[in-house]
Amino acid sequence: MTGARGKAPEGAKPTLAVVGATGAVGTVMLELLSTRRDVWGEIRLIASHRSAGRRLVVRGQETTVLPLTAEVFDGVDVAMFDVPDEVSAEWAEVAVAAGAVVVDNSGAFRMDPDVPLVVPEVNASVARKRPKGIIANPNCTTLSMIVAIGALHRAYVLESLVVASYQAASGAGQAGIDTLYDQIAKVAGHRELGTRAGDVRRIVDDDLGPFAAPLAMNVVPWVGSAGADGWTSEELKVRNESRKILGLPDLPVSATCVRVPVVTGHSLAVHARFKRPIELPKVYELLRDSSGVLLFDDPSHQEFPTPADVVGTDPTWVGRLRIALDDPQALDLFVCGDNLRKGAALNTAQIAEVVAEDFMAVATA
C-alpha cells in the first residue's frame, strides 16, 4: 500500500486537506464532512490565492482558507482534490510527495492505468492498489448511473449500453449554477419567448457562461470539449470510465450528453443489454437490496425519479424500469443522482473514508 503511511501518533485521527473547498463540489464536501461519521483529525481548507483568507464553516467551526502551496500538505494524510484538471495534474503529486494519499475528483488521472477509478459500491477493493498514491473519482455523469448499472451487471452480465443524459448546470461548477440562475431571471415573465428561432438566444446571449448555447428554456447537446470523431470529451468519459469501473474493457457504450436547465441532479435514460434474460420482479428485488440505490418506480403513484426530488440526497434513484418489448435481454430505465453528492463529493468522501480506516488500522497496529 502506498500512502497512509501511519506517521501520525498512535490512535490519532488522520489529517485531511480539501483542495478546492470554495467550489461547487467543495461546498457540498464541507456539508458532508459536517454531517457524516467523523473520521478526521484536523481538516485544512485550501483554494486558489483568490480565496485565501476567506472563512468557511466545517464541522461547525469557522476555518480559514489557505492558498495552495507545497507547504500546505505538511502532515496531511489524505488530500481531496476538487479543482480543475490542470490544477490536479500539477499538484496531486506534490501532495503525494508530502506523504498524503490523494483522492482526485478531476479528470486528470482517471484513465491512468496506475490510478484506480473507484466507486465503493462497485469496486471498493481496487482502492487499495494505488501505485502512485492517487485514487481517482469518476466523472459525475458516469457516477450518476454506475451504482445501479454495477448492481445489474453483477446479476445479468452487461453486454452493451446506450445512454442519453440530462445534465444539470452545476456539472459545470459554480459558474454553471450562476449562469442558469441569471438566465432564468432574464427569460422569466416573457410569455412570448421560446416561440421564434433565436428569441431566447437574443435575451441571454451576452451571458452563456460555461455553456455552448443558452440553457434557460433550452437543452444543449454539447457537454465538455471536442473529442475524436464527433464525440465530446464527456461522452468519451462515460464510455471509458464505465469500462474501467466495471472491468469490461471492450464494453460497447454509446452516450449522447445533453445539458438541461436544472440546477443540480443529473439524469440518464439508459438502454442496457445483458447476456442473460431479465425478469422484472428479480430486478426490483436486486435493486432494493443494493446499497446506494433507491428504487422509485411506481408511476401509478407518480413515483419516478426527477432531479428536483433527488437533489440533496445520497442514493442513485432508479425508476421507469421496462424490459425492451423486442429484446428480453435489454432493460430500459431512468436514473437520477445528485451530481455534486454521489456524482462528486459523496463518492470522494466515501473513498477517503476507506483510506482513513486503513490509516487508523496501520496507526494503531
Next chain:
Amino acid sequence: MTGARGKAPEGAKPTLAVVGATGAVGTVMLELLSTRRDVWGEIRLIASHRSAGRRLVVRGQETTVLPLTAEVFDGVDVAMFDVPDEVSAEWAEVAVAAGAVVVDNSGAFRMDPDVPLVVPEVNASVARKRPKGIIANPNCTTLSMIVAIGALHRAYVLESLVVASYQAASGAGQAGIDTLYDQIAKVAGHRELGTRAGDVRRIVDDDLGPFAAPLAMNVVPWVGSAGADGWTSEELKVRNESRKILGLPDLPVSATCVRVPVVTGHSLAVHARFKRPIELPKVYELLRDSSGVLLFDDPSHQEFPTPADVVGTDPTWVGRLRIALDDPQALDLFVCGDNLRKGAALNTAQIAEVVAEDFMAVATA
C-alpha cells in the same frame, strides 16, 4: 380514392375546415395557412362552444370561430382536426359523411389499419389509399425524428432504434405552455432553488398543469398515460408509429420519453442501427439532399441543433452525427424539430395540400 369527390364547380378551390383552430396546434396552423402557397377556397374555423364567436385572423382576414356541429361541414372538402382524441373519434366520421376528407392530428385513428399514417417526405403515396376517408398525422415526437430516420433508412436499411426524448411543454397544448411560463415566473429570482429535494416542488406544486411533476428547473420522465408493462402511451406511440410509417412492422424500438422545460421544440437523442455499415461523408451528402432535413453539424463552430434555435422553423434539424465507436453499423445523432410545425400543423398542412391537389385535378378533369 375516397373523398375529394369533385363536387365543387370546375376550377374552384377546395373548401377547408380547421377544427380546433383556437388551440396550440390550431394557432400555428392559421399562421401556416396565411404564409404557405394558397391552395384553399373558403376556410372555416371551428372550435368548441366555448370559443364560438371569437374572431381569429387567417390569410389577413378576421374570421368568426364556429362551434362544432354536423352542419358546419356542409360543402367542406378537406377538414383538418387539431382537437383531443375523443373529439376526433366522435366527429371525424361526421365530416367524412358530409363529404370531406379528414386529416386528423389526434391519436384516434393512427393505428387503424384502414387509415394511412402519413409523413409526405417518407410515405406520401399511402395518403391516396384511405378507405375511411381519414388520413392520420403522426404524434409530434415520432414526427420530430422520422424525416431524418426515413432518409437514412432508404440508404442503409434500419435494424433497430433506441431513442430518448427531450420534449417541450407545448406538446401538452396551450395548457402546457401556460404552465411552464407560470412556473418559470415563480422560480425566477430564487437563487437557492434546485439544491434541496422538493424545494422546486414546494414553489410550483399548486400548479402542475398537465405535467406529472414540476417542469421548471426539472425534467419529467413521464409523458402521456400508462401503457402496458411500464411503458407510457407516448413511448408506445414512438414505437408503433415509426414501424407503421417506415413499413417495418417488426422494427425493434425502445423509447424513453421525457418532458423538459422548453416552450416549443422536441429533441431526440437517437441510436440507430442499420443493416449496412455507415460512412459519415455519405450520410452528410444524403441528409443535405433530403427534403425536410437541415444538416447542422459543425460543433467546432457551435453548430448543433437546440430547440431555442429550431422553434418556428420547418425542417428537422440534424446534428451530432457519430458512428458508434464499437459498431460500424450504428449511428448516434441528435435531432430537433418544432413540435407544433413539422410535429403537427405543418405535416397536416402538407398532407391536406396533397389532397387539395387531387381535388383540383378531379375538379378540372
